[in-house]
Amino acid sequence: MSGVDPGRRQILAWGAAMAGVAIAPGITLFDLAHGRPPAERASNKVRWGMLVDANKCAADCDACVVACDTEHALPAAKTATAAQWIRKVELKDMRGGKTRSAPVMCQHCADPPCVDVCPTGASFKRADGIVLVDRHTCIGCRYCMMACPYGARSFVHEPVTHPLPDVPRGKGCVESCTLCVHRIDRDRIPACVEACAATGRKALLFGNLNDPQSEISQRIAALGATALRADLRLDPGVRYLGL
Amino acid sequence: MPFRGLPGRARWRPLARIAVLLAIAGGALAAGDTGIGRRAPRLAVPGDAGGKCVEDTAFMRRNHMELLEHQRDRTVHEGIRTTPHSLANCVACHASKETGRVTGSKDAFCEGCHSYAGVKLDCFECHSDRPKPALATAVTPPERVRQ
Numbered sequence: 116m117s118g119v120d121p122g123r124r125q126i127l128a129w130g131a132a133m134a135g136v137a138i139a140p141g142i143t144l145f146d147l148a149h150g151r152p153p154a155e156r157a158s159n160k161v162r163w164g165m166l167v168d169a170n171k172c173a174a175d176c177d178a179c180v181v182a183c184d185t186e187h188a189l190p191a192a193k194t195a196t197a198a199q200w201i202r203k204v205e206l207k208d209m210r211g212g213k214t215r216s217a218p219v220m221c222q223h224c225a226d227p228p229c230v231d232v233c234p235t236g237a238s239f240k241r242a243d244g245i246v247l248v249d250r251h252t253c254i255g256c257r258y259c260m261m262a263c264p265y266g267a268r269s270f271v272h273e274p275v276t277h278p279l280p281d282v283p284r285g286k287g288c289v290e291s292c293t294l295c296v297h298r299i300d301r302d303r304i305p306a307c308v309e310a311c312a313a314t315g316r317k318a319l320l321f322g323n324l325n326d327p328q329s330e331i332s333q334r335i336a337a338l339g340a341t342a343l344r345a346d347l348r349l350d351p352g353v354r355y356l357g358l
Numbered sequence: 359m360p361f362r363g364l365p366g367r368a369r370w371r372p373l374a375r376i377a378v379l380l381a382i383a384g385g386a387l388a389a390g391d392t393g394i395g396r397r398a399p400r401l402a403v404p405g406d407a408g409g410k411c412v413e414d415t416a417f418m419r420r421n422h423m424e425l426l427e428h429q430r431d432r433t434v435h436e437g438i439r440t441t442p443h444s445l446a447n448c449v450a451c452h453a454s455k456e457t458g459r460v461t462g463s464k465d466a467f468c469e470g471c472h473s474y475a476g477v478k479l480d481c482f483e484c485h486s487d488r489p490k491p492a493l494a495t496a497v498t499p500p501e502r503v504r505q
Contacts (some may be wrong), residue, residue, distance in 0.1 A: 156436035241437065249434050250484055278486050280446050283482030300437045 127151045139274030150302055160350035162225075162244035163171045163294055164324040165308070165351035166331050166340055167217050171318035174216035177203055179319065183220075186295065190273075200285075200292040201307055206358065215358055218307065221246055221267040221292035222351030224344060229259035229268065238289075244324075244352050255287040259262075264344050267291050294352075324352060409451070412442040422448075426481070445481060450489045461487045 151158060183189065183201045190197045201220040207213070227246045229238045237253035240246050248259075248268075260268045268291040275284045281297040284290065295305035303309075304321045311319040322331030332342070340354035411418050424491070425443040432438045447459050452467035460468040461482050468487070473481040 153440045154438060184387055222472070227472075239435065241435065247434065251430060251434070275484070278484060280449070280486040280488070280490040283486070285486040288484075296437065297439070300439050 118327065153300070155298075157241050157243040157245075159242045159244075160325060161323050162246070162325045162352060163299060164223070164322065164331060164354065165294070165305070166320040166322075166334060166354050166356060168318045168356040169215045169217040169321070170357035171316045172216050172218070173316060174203075174205060174214065176313045176314060176316065178310040179203075179218050179307035182306040183292070186298075188275075188277065188279045188284070195211075196272040198271055198290060200267075200269065200290070217355060217358065219265060219267070219315035219343070220307075221263075221293075221294075222265050222349070222353045223294060224352070225350035226347065228262040228264065230260040232258045234258065241296070243299075245296050246301070247290065247293055247296065248289055248290075250285065250288045251281065253288040255289060257289055259289055263291075264347055264349070288312070411451075412447070445485055446490055449485075449487060453487075453489045459487045459490065 149288045151161075175217050179197075180201050180203060184191055187200065189200065192201065201218050204219045205218060206215040206217075208215075223244055223246045225240075225244065227238070227240055229246065230240055233239075234256060235252045235254055237251075238246070238259050239248045239249060255270065257270055260266075260270060268289050270289050271284060271286050278284045295303070295307075298305060305319075308319040308321045311317060320331050320334065322329040324332055324335075326332060327336070334356075335354055338356055341358060342349075342351045342354055375379060378443055413421075418425075426445055426448075429443040430445070433444065435473070448468075453460050454463075454466050457463070457466065460466050461479070462469065464470050464473055466487075468482070
């Protein structure tokens with residue numbers, strides 16, 4: 116574009132630099148990476164992610180699962196065909212007998228196999244890294260369910276009686292964790308993270324992986340979180356500590 | 359003189375027929391703004407919100423589906439949830455005062471018109487046909503995203 120004013124550019128750059136200056140540890144004047152104005156489209160400046168700390172996750176606690184079911188009006192009765200967006204998984208070291216518990220949901224891969232295989236383009240990755248299903252174009256072929264190495268997706272087998280206004284659901288589509296995209300778009304954190312914090316365990320941390328100053332990035336940098344099935348090199352947005 | 363080849367009064371018949379057809383067509387147009395004849399059943403629009411819609415009523419009658427389709431892609435793919443052309447916004451205003459829904463009967467706003475026009479309405483196979491409970495967000499104050 117020819118009409119760029121270099122002076123204006125410089126002022127914008129100074130403004131951005133000033134805005135990022137921390138006025139106290141953890142408190143910035145303006146959170147650069149986060150919050151876009153609600154009328155603005157999601158951008159790839161942000162990559163939403165989650166850090167699951169298995170050290171803090173209790174085997175007998177399913178607050179995140181309950182919160183997810185409530186938030187999205189998923190069937191509470193876990194029948195064989197019921198949709199499940201998040202589940203608790205228990206790992207046991209066969210030698211020492213040590214057990215670990217952690218929730219597993221859509222890992223919001225940077226290179227999602229579900230998107231690769233979708234024949235209609237219904238599976239897609241939003242600019243801010245959230246992997247979603249556009250139910251308007253999903254034909255329910257379930258190819259993505261086969262492609263997902265985490266078994267994170269569910270097919271809706273039964274008619275849905277009362278979907279919530281923010282979470283439209285219907286029989287015949289594939290669905291999975293949306294990272295509570297309807298909340299994120301309104302500057303709120305995912306329901307599971309909120310519920311986990313309410314129990315006092317704080318095993319789930321949500322934040323922007325693209326911002327090196329964010330708490331999640333700093334904890335990952337300091338503690339070295341792992342990805343599930345790291346061998347597949349899908350670069351998931353959900354990372355684990357203490358597995 | 360029109361239609362010279364025809365005998366006597368027969369020469370005037372085609373003109374008379376045209377005149378009669380024009381009169382009928384004019385009468386039909388005069389019967390209502392919609393162009394619907396007097397004998398066609400008129401739809402009493404149910405669940406009228408009473409206030410002003412996000413666009414002109416006439417525009418909305420013809421184009422609401424275009425607006426909704428456009429908005430749905432902006433919401434699902436781009437995360438824009440503020441614009442007034444959302445289905446949730448329609449439902450919020452137009453839900454029936456009695457049932458709280460926009461479908462379920464011929465008196466409901468969406469279903470009433472769609473069944474009158476004979477157009478399939480499949481939004482509500484997945485979407486909620488009730489307004490969003492405003493209280494749900496008011497009771498639990500939204501926790502701001504922190505990083």
